[in-house]
Amino acid sequence: MSGQPLLxxxxxxxxxxxxxxxAATYATWAERRVAAxxxxxxxxxxxxxxxxxxxxxxxxxxxxxxxxxxxxxDPLLHxxxxxxxxxxxxxxxxxxPFAENLTLADPPVGVLLLLGISAxxxxxxxxxxxxxxxxxxLLGSLRAAAQVVSYEIPMALAIASVVLMAGSLSLVDIVKAxxxxxxAITQPIAFIIYLIAVFAETNRAPFDLPEAESExxxxxxxxxxxxxxxxxxxxxxxxxxxxxxxITTFFLGGWYGPGPDGVWWFAIKTLFFVYFFLWVRWTYPxxxxxxxxKFAWKVLIxxxxxxxxxxxxxxxWG
Amino acid sequence: xxxNPYFVVLLMTVVGLVIAYGVLAISMxxxxxxxxxxxxxxxxxxxxxxxWDYKANIQYYLTALAFLxxxxxxxxxxxxxxxxxxxxxxxxxxxxxxxxxxxxxxIYIWRxxxxxxx
Numbered sequence: 001m002s003g004q005p006l007l008x009x010x011x012x013x014x015x016x017x018x019x020x021x022x023a024a025t026y027a028t029w030a031e032r033r034v035a036a037x038x039x040x041x042x043x044x045x046x047x048x049x050x051x052x053x054x055x056x057x058x059x060x061x062x063x064x065x066x067x068x069x070x071x072x073x074d075p076l077l078h079x080x081x082x083x084x085x086x087x088x089x090x091x092x093x094x095x096x097p098f099a100e101n102l103t104l105a106d107p108p109v110g111v112l113l114l115l116g117i118s119a120x121x122x123x124x125x126x127x128x129x130x131x132x133x134x135x136x137x138l139l140g141s142l143r144a145a146a147q148v149v150s151y152e153i154p155m156a157l158a159i160a161s162v163v164l165m166a167g168s169l170s171l172v173d174i175v176k177a178x179x180x181x182x183x184a185i186t187q188p189i190a191f192i193i194y195l196i197a198v199f200a201e202t203n204r205a206p207f208d209l210p211e212a213e214s215e216x217x218x219x220x221x222x223x224x225x226x227x228x229x230x231x232x233x234x235x236x237x238x239x240x241x242x243x244x245x246x247i248t249t250f251f252l253g254g255w256y257g258p259g260p261d262g263v264w265w266f267a268i269k270t271l272f273f274v275y276f277f278l279w280v281r282w283t284y285p286x287x288x289x290x291x292x293x294k295f296a297w298k299v300l301i302x303x304x305x306x307x308x309x310x311x312x313x314x315x316x317w318g
Numbered sequence: 319x320x321x322n323p324y325f326v327v328l329l330m331t332v333v334g335l336v337i338a339y340g341v342l343a344i345s346m347x348x349x350x351x352x353x354x355x356x357x358x359x360x361x362x363x364x365x366x367x368x369x370w371d372y373k374a375n376i377q378y379y380l381t382a383l384a385f386l387x388x389x390x391x392x393x394x395x396x397x398x399x400x401x402x403x404x405x406x407x408x409x410x411x412x413x414x415x416x417x418x419x420x421x422x423x424x425i426y427i428w429r430x431x432x433x434x435x436x
Binding site: 006009063068070072084088090091106107111117133134135145150161163164168169217227231293294312315 | 339341433
């Protein structure tokens with residue numbers, strides 16, 4: 001970022017990008033293995049050792065699949081929408097502080113920039129339904145729009161109390177403020193609100209109503225096939241990886257940990273939360289939509305506001 | 319030398335655009351294409367697909383309106399959260415008044431049933 005040769009910077013950027021994209025690809029493998037393990041099955045185990053080559057085989061297969069553009073869709077929007085999530089995820093990697101000297105960009109208003117970038121995935125989901133112009137897609141994207149928008153507020157409130165604790169909007173400063181105690185301990189309510197909201201933001205179970213297959217077929221990506229479908233699918237897992245990295249950054253002290261600090265602490269915490277996402281998905285049933293929305297508006301938002309006021313009061317007195 | 323952090327974010331956004339749409343463009347040319355009328359129908363289990371001009375539940379509209387109000391409020395909180403330690407109780411009272419005004423609207427939405435889903 002500052003005072004380092006351009007070549008080293010480029011190497012870091014390429015390295016971080018490769019690691020994040022590989023992690024997103026292998027999250028699909030992990031999902032299938034964890035699901036199999038929880039349901040007492042074996043899961044993919046034929047392609048390579050432990051089925052480790054399965055994601056590569058899947059990507060290659062999807063690459064060569066026929067691309068069906070159904071007759072009612074808007075062809076241009078149908079092409080544009082699948083790429084939005086991936087673009088947002090890759091842009092977000094620039095801001096995440098993986099380690100003290102492994103941060104590509106640390107602008108003074110990093111948190112705001114990050115919130116803006118992560119809101120892009122909402123557009124992808126909403127536009128997918130508009131581009132498809134079919135019943136199931138439209139229903140799925142309407143649900144997704146209302147859900148993502150509603151949970152954005154408690155999420156932003158939780159981050160606001162983190163900003164209050166750190167006194168800065170820079171992500172590196174937020175991690176440095178947690179060098180002694182992570183915010184998960186000093187801000188437990190914000191941590192829980194954020195954790196719940198993130199599940200709704202990534203459209204993951206138990207809040208995966210936009211793609212509830214028992215009622216909406218595939219939801220917003222019903223009419224997508226081939227690589228266009230793959231981008232939605234990979235985008236969801238990439239979003240999970242980024243969301244886990246953000247939980248680590250905001251609440252678990254990033255690269256700090258007992259023993260030597262470093263990028264491995266960041267990796268361990270992030271991987272734990274990726275596993276946590278999978279664990280929850282295969283353990284909890286899907287919630288009802290009205291309950292989901294009521295929970296955001298009637299529980300999480302008042303709780304978030306109250307938490308901010310109490311935090312401010314303690315900070316001023318303390 | 320020092321690189322502008324905003325430029326880095328822009329650069330990564332461009333990289334993301336190239337990767338995301340490059341792959342989509344390549345996959346357009348790979349794979350065979352054999353479209354015919356039945357295949358291009360929208361998804362439906364065997365019956366004639368319904369029309370897409372679904373009339374949305376009014377609740378989606380109300381949620382969007384409520385979101386606008388609350389989202390602007392949250393954005394207003396960020397600069398406040400950074401500066402609250404400098405301004406101490408003055409900032410706290412200001413935010414308290416701000417939230418109380420908002421609370422009136424919030425209770426109104428709740429009482430009018432704007433948060434209920436059928």
